[in-house]
Amino acid sequence: MTDAAGQGAHRARYRRILGFAARQLTQLWWFELFLPRIGLSRIAERTRADRMRRLAQRFHILAVDLGGLMIKVGQFLSSRMDVLPPEITEELAGLQDEVPAVPFVEIRTLAEAELGVPLERAFAWVDEQPLAAASLGQVHRAHLSELDAADTGFQHVVVKVQRPGIEEIVATDLAALRRVAGWLRRIRLVSNRVDAPALVEEFAQTSLEEIDYLHEAANAERFAENFADDPRIDTPEIIWERVTRRVLTLSDVTAIKINDTAALRAAGIDPSEVASVFAEVMFDQVFTHSFVHADPHPGNIFVTPIPKRADAAGPTWRLTFIDFGMMAEVPDNLRDGLRTLLIAVAGRDSKGLVAAAQAIGVLLPSADTAELERALTALFARFGGMGFAELSKVDPREFRDFANEFGDMVRSLPVQLPENMLLLFRSVALTSGMCSGLDPAFNVWDAAEPYAARLLRDEAGNIVQEFARRALTTADVTWRLPQRIDNVITRIDDGTVTFDTSRLERRLDSLMRIGRRAVAAVLFAGLLVGGALLLAPLPALGTALMVVSAVPLLYAAFAGRR
Incomplete structure (x- = not known):
């Protein structure tokens, strides 16, 4: 293939990806933004599952036809259960490298x-x-x-x-994906839930x-x-x-x-x-090497x-x-975050769990966490007191009901897994599926229990040290508190305590000036409208009122300006 032909093929590939994305985003705008604005949100809700499934099927066909990086995009999206509905992730989960061999x-x-x-x-x-x-x-x-x-x-x-x-081909696909991410950033429905440009850069690096x-x-x-x-x-x-x-x-x-x-x-x-x-x-x-094989599939x-x-x-x-x-790196800050998450789970601390999720970047800053905290509280109330062995005996249908409700709520939040955690979760998910296929009675909790216990033992020493440090700080503050209170009382008795209210006074003056100018503006409007109404029956009075209205207008425009 000549250079000109190759460039033409890459341009055609670029336009095809953008065309596909534009059509899907237009459909998204119509159903998810326009119809709800005109009172037809029920149509969008009723058709959403089928539309998402058809979208994933069309992307599957596109990815297999184009090959290259687009198959990897589909595999990557199939693991993003934190930002995509299950209809899409389930359809793309079976996307494999269905490409012919190179001669x-x-x-x-x-x-x-x-x-x-x-x-x-x-x-x-x-x-x-x-x-x-x-x-x-x-x-x-x-x-x-x-x-x-x-x-x-x-x-x-x-x-x-x-x-x-x-x-x-990879460079062409990444250029197209970055362009699409720029479009998504301007759609509030998407940008409130996921940072699309960051997601693309994460995928590009991998x-x-x-x-x-x-x-x-x-x-x-x-x-x-x-x-x-x-x-x-x-x-x-x-x-x-x-x-x-x-x-x-x-x-x-x-x-x-x-x-x-x-x-x-x-x-x-x-x-x-x-x-x-x-x-x-x-x-x-x-937990030992902090370096994880992130693609442990059977091949x-x-x-x-x-x-x-x-x-x-x-x-x-x-x-x-x-x-x-x-491969997935587990840096120290992520390991510490996972340790904090584990301790919050062990203590059934829903607020601490949410705080830890925010600290490691799972929850975007715009997240309203009140509903998540309530869901976690309910989850802990039902399962929090159970050990790993007890959890393994719970009716799977009860877990499934909780998972369905919890999953819908999580997908409504601006949740995005950091890259290292995404690869880590992908690895754990593939491991669990592989082990269940080898042994139908396999329970991932039993495999995780020794490592969870070890992390808790490691953290116990840190907690004791932190508690001791805070206790010393509190004791020092408490010891010095009576003397500091006595010093303040003595200064009050001597009349040497002063308060700087100049900024507050300036703010009040500014608010008063704004209020007076607002009243003047209303008065101007009233005189002007009244004069206009009286101009035909009482020309002299109407003209006088319109002329007088200039006074409050001038005050509103210029009085008190500095």
């Missing part, structure tokens, strides 16, 4: 340009049939040369290559990191270092000599997919045990059997993680 000749051209050598020199063999084809990249199996295999200790690798032209394979390789090494001494975890080795921003070469660690329960049982591995270990590992990432996690020797003890399998393009 191998194009993959070869890009890989050779990146590596700087012919593919036959970089690898002993490359499978022309892709192992996986996604919207941003494509994966092929390959073999290292004998010399490279001797250096690395393995021969079988996988080569991940960016789709040709994907960087230009997407740009995901197409930088040097960044992914660094993430993989950091993850491997975190679990270097953990026999439960394995990660692929990075062949740095075959890594660039657009090509990533890893040791081939393909094994049993974590959700393939039949293959697990055939290998003598209990799926419920896999669920338990997987949950423990994910919580370790959150990114394998269960690798370990040959068992008769004289050796230890696990017979381990979890192998791949694809580290999307």
